[in-house]
Amino acid sequence: MSVIHANQTLDCKGLACPMPIVKTKKAMDQLEAGQVIEVQATDKGSLADIQSWAKNTGHQYLGTVEEGEVLKHYLRKSSPGEVKEERKHPDVVTNEVLLAKLAAGENVKILDVREQAENVFNRIPGAISIPLGELENRINELKPDDDIHVICRTGTRSDLACQLLTEKGFKNVTNVEPGMSGWTGPTENNH
Amino acid sequence: MEATTGLSIMTAKELTQIVLAHEELFILDVRNESDFNDWKVEGESIDIVNIPYFDLLDGVDDALDKIPDGKKLLVVCAKEGSSKFVAEQIVEAGRTNVQYLEGGMKSWSEHLEPVKVGELNGGGSLYQFVRIGKGCLSYMVVSNGEAAVIDTLRMTDVFEQFAKAQGAQIKHTLDTHLHADHISGGRKLAEQTGATYWLPPKDAGEVTFAYEKLEEGRNITVGNTTIRIQPLYSPGHTIGSTSFIVDDQYLLTGDILFIESIGRPDLAGKAEDWVSDLRETLYSRYKGLPQDLFVLPAHFGKVTELGEGGRVMAKLSDLYRNNPGLNMKEEDAFRRAVTENLPPQPNAYQEIRQTNMGKMNPSEDEQREMEIGPNRCAVHDR
Numbered sequence: 028m029s030v031i032h033a034n035q036t037l038d039c040k041g042l043a044c045p046m047p048i049v050k051t052k053k054a055m056d057q058l059e060a061g062q063v064i065e066v067q068a069t070d071k072g073s074l075a076d077i078q079s080w081a082k083n084t085g086h087q088y089l090g091t092v093e094e095g096e097v098l099k100h101y102l103r104k105s106s107p108g109e110v111k112e113e114r115k116h117p118d119v120v121t122n123e124v125l126l127a128k129l130a131a132g133e134n135v136k137i138l139d140v141r142e143q144a145e146n147v148f149n150r151i152p153g154a155i156s157i158p159l160g161e162l163e164n165r166i167n168e169l170k171p172d173d174d175i176h177v178i179c180r181t182g183t184r185s186d187l188a189c190q191l192l193t194e195k196g197f198k199n200v201t202n203v204e205p206g207m208s209g210w211t212g213p214t215e216n217n218h
Numbered sequence: 219m220e221a222t223t224g225l226s227i228m229t230a231k232e233l234t235q236i237v238l239a240h241e242e243l244f245i246l247d248v249r250n251e252s253d254f255n256d257w258k259v260e261g262e263s264i265d266i267v268n269i270p271y272f273d274l275l276d277g278v279d280d281a282l283d284k285i286p287d288g289k290k291l292l293v294v295c296a297k298e299g300s301s302k303f304v305a306e307q308i309v310e311a312g313r314t315n316v317q318y319l320e321g322g323m324k325s326w327s328e329h330l331e332p333v334k335v336g337e338l339n340g341g342g343s344l345y346q347f348v349r350i351g352k353g354c355l356s357y358m359v360v361s362n363g364e365a366a367v368i369d370t371l372r373m374t375d376v377f378e379q380f381a382k383a384q385g386a387q388i389k390h391t392l393d394t395h396l397h398a399d400h401i402s403g404g405r406k407l408a409e410q411t412g413a414t415y416w417l418p419p420k421d422a423g424e425v426t427f428a429y430e431k432l433e434e435g436r437n438i439t440v441g442n443t444t445i446r447i448q449p450l451y452s453p454g455h456t457i458g459s460t461s462f463i464v465d466d467q468y469l470l471t472g473d474i475l476f477i478e479s480i481g482r483p484d485l486a487g488k489a490e491d492w493v494s495d496l497r498e499t500l501y502s503r504y505k506g507l508p509q510d511l512f513v514l515p516a517h518f519g520k521v522t523e524l525g526e527g528g529r530v531m532a533k534l535s536d537l538y539r540n541n542p543g544l545n546m547k548e549e550d551a552f553r554r555a556v557t558e559n560l561p562p563q564p565n566a567y568q569e570i571r572q573t574n575m576g577k578m579n580p581s582e583d584e585q586r587e588m589e590i591g592p593n594r595c596a597v598h599d600r
Contacts, residue, residue, distance in 0.1 A: 044296060044300045045271050048271070049303075052275050071587070072296050072297075079250040079251060079252070079272065080272040083270075083272070
């Protein structure tokens with residue numbers, strides 16, 4: 028099991044319903060869009076409730092890790108513009124095209140620019156994980172001549188990553204849409 | 219204190235009385251949608267809406283639009299906390315006649331309502347215990363200072379106190395079969411009261427404790443006056459399922475025959491294996507019994523099955539007329555009905571069976587969690 032990085036940890040241990048969700052909501056209001064929160068709770072009912080709450084509010088429920096009596100829920104705050112923002116990188120393929128390339132055994136490198144906490148619960152086998160915020164500093168982990176397909180959850184962060192890579196001289200960069208939110212191909216996880 | 223003015227508590231017992239008396243009540247259930255869809259408070263005069271409490275964190279205005287003003291309102295959640303949280307806000311918004319359910323659905327699931335079934339020859343009485351929130355039924359035979367409890371539920375103190383109030387000593391606890399939907403209190407109650415615990419041997423092959431064998435024709439006497447409890451082997455729901463005839467008046471059918479449905483044969487193995495046993499029991503064995511026996515099952519499926527005071531009971535002859543499970547002439551149609559499109563299995567039914575065999579020893583809290591939800595032992599429970 029790898030350690031999951033969260034921007035904030037919220038202790039709701041020992042609290043009964045409704046307090047875990049009440050506190051999560053308050054903490055979430057203070058977070059920046061895209062940040063990840065770890066909610067520690069002992070109330071078993073919090074699992075189903077936090078999933079439904081996230082669904083109803085549009086925040087992204089990443090997953091839950093059980094450690095003894097403690098449930099650690101991971102959530103990512105979504106920004107309202109995440110889905111609608113105008114995309115700029117010209118080379119775009121659909122999930123299906125990428126899936127076909129993988130099935131055909133093409134030598135494609137997949138770069139996953141979601142946060143590590145999103146990545147551990149669900150990613151394409153073999154994908155390289157570099158969160159968007161770290162990409163500029165870690166760019167030497169990638170080769171400028173490789174055929175790189177960039178993926179995130181909905182295609183927005185990967186679009187920004189594609190722009191950054193192109194600017195840095197990468198020649199063969201493609202954005203994958205919509206990304207992991209609609210991915211039907213094989214996945215792996217650490218939990 | 220000001221914030222809670224006008225807010226009061228309703229107990230599971232009070233809610234039971236409202237359901238049985240067909241009193242009007244509006245319920246706001248604030249659990250999440252999937253829990254609500256799985257299982258909720260039901261009653262013929264009850265209106266219910268589901269708005270999860272986490273959709274009401276910014277205020278209850280949306281909920282108020284859906285709650286009729288002036289009607290009695292009960293807010294319900296899983297344990298209590300969230301219903302109180304929402305109910306307080308509704309009161310603050312100016313509504314009156316607002317209550318929340320003490321202990322939430324957990325208490326509702328555990329409440330037992332005792333109902334007198336009738337008198338027995340020689341001065342005894344037969345009582346039914348209605349677990350209204352889950353649809354389980356237990357029975358107590360009381361006669362001349364002695365008592366026997368049949369299909370005892372986990373809440374054994376209820377039976378102990380009831381027997382005490384009747385001035386009776388519990389001498390026997392009996393299970394019609396190895397239960398899969400709820401944890402039996404038969405063994406625990408027997409240990410606590412020094413009674414004998416009886417089980418059908420064919421269901422008890424893997425149990426880890428001592429018990430007395432329920433075998434056909436072996437009578438159990440309760441009290442000085444003879445109230446015969448006569449076991450009658452009636453397989454189908456489980457291979458060991460045994461029915462009891464009490465005082466030549468009452469037929470306790472366990473999970474073989476219900477008022478509006480019949481037992482499902484798939485919870486302890488493969489449905490196909492026991493279909494013919496089930497058909498034989500329902501279409502031949504029970505048919506050979508006196509038709510004026512009153513059938514008392516171990517479950518009910520719908521609140522419409524609750525009769526006077528909550529009692530669940532019907533004459534065997536009436537069931538042969540009205541129960542769809544007893545009116546399938548073609549063997550093939552019967553086979554399909556009891557093996558195909560069955561309702562989902564009860565929550566944690568495998569673990570519950572292991573617990574009833576003595577192979578697992580979950581804590582009180584874990585037992586409560588395992589039993590949550592409806593019983594789903596009948597073929598037609600949807």
